Amino acid sequence: MNPPSYLIDTNILIQAILKKKGRWEFLKRIVAGGGSLACSVVTTGEIYAGMKEHEKDRTEQLLSGFDEFPVTGEIARHAGLLKNEWAAKGYTLTLADMLIAATAILHRQVLVTENRKHFPIQGIVLLPLPEDEAKAVAVQS
Numbered sequence: 001m002n003p004p005s006y007l008i009d010t011n012i013l014i015q016a017i018l019k020k021k022g023r024w025e026f027l028k029r030i031v032a033g034g035g036s037l038a039c040s041v042v043t044t045g046e047i048y049a050g051m052k053e054h055e056k057d058r059t060e061q062l063l064s065g066f067d068e069f070p071v072t073g074e075i076a077r078h079a080g081l082l083k084n085e086w087a088a089k090g091y092t093l094t095l096a097d098m099l100i101a102a103t104a105i106l107h108r109q110v111l112v113t114e115n116r117k118h119f120p121i122q123g124i125v126l127l128p129l130p131e132d133e134a135k136a137v138a139v140q141s
Contacts, residue, residue: 003034007111010046017059018075038067040103042096069103078102082121
């Protein structure tokens with residue numbers, strides 16, 4: 001059985017780079033537990049587009065441990081169809097998010113994101129974040 005592989009969304013990477021919300025440690029725990037980390041080239045582009053000069057070393061250190069998925073024709077078509085399908089239902093989802101969603105679906109990756117509402121797609125597996133688990137326990141109590 002293959003170890004789980006996680007596609008990390010831009011918001012989680014930004015928090016890890018900035019050492020916010022314990023995300024750096026959270027990603028380390030995934031790897032320590034046998035998981036592998038990946039991102040879409042879309043995420044890489046978003047990270048570099050918003051990176052400040054003093055964040056460069058930490059950004060490159062973090063991303064050096066990631067597998068990176070390119071946007072293929074198959075991913076682009078799937079993303080376009082997802083965006084079209086959800087637009088017909090009245091949802092405005094970005095093409096960037098649909099490219100990330102299609103990457104997760106087609107490469108059988110567990111998506112790690114804080115922006116769950118950006119990914120209402122059937123067939124996508126979302127990893128609960130530590131604070132999501134804490135909230136769920138608090139609601140059940």
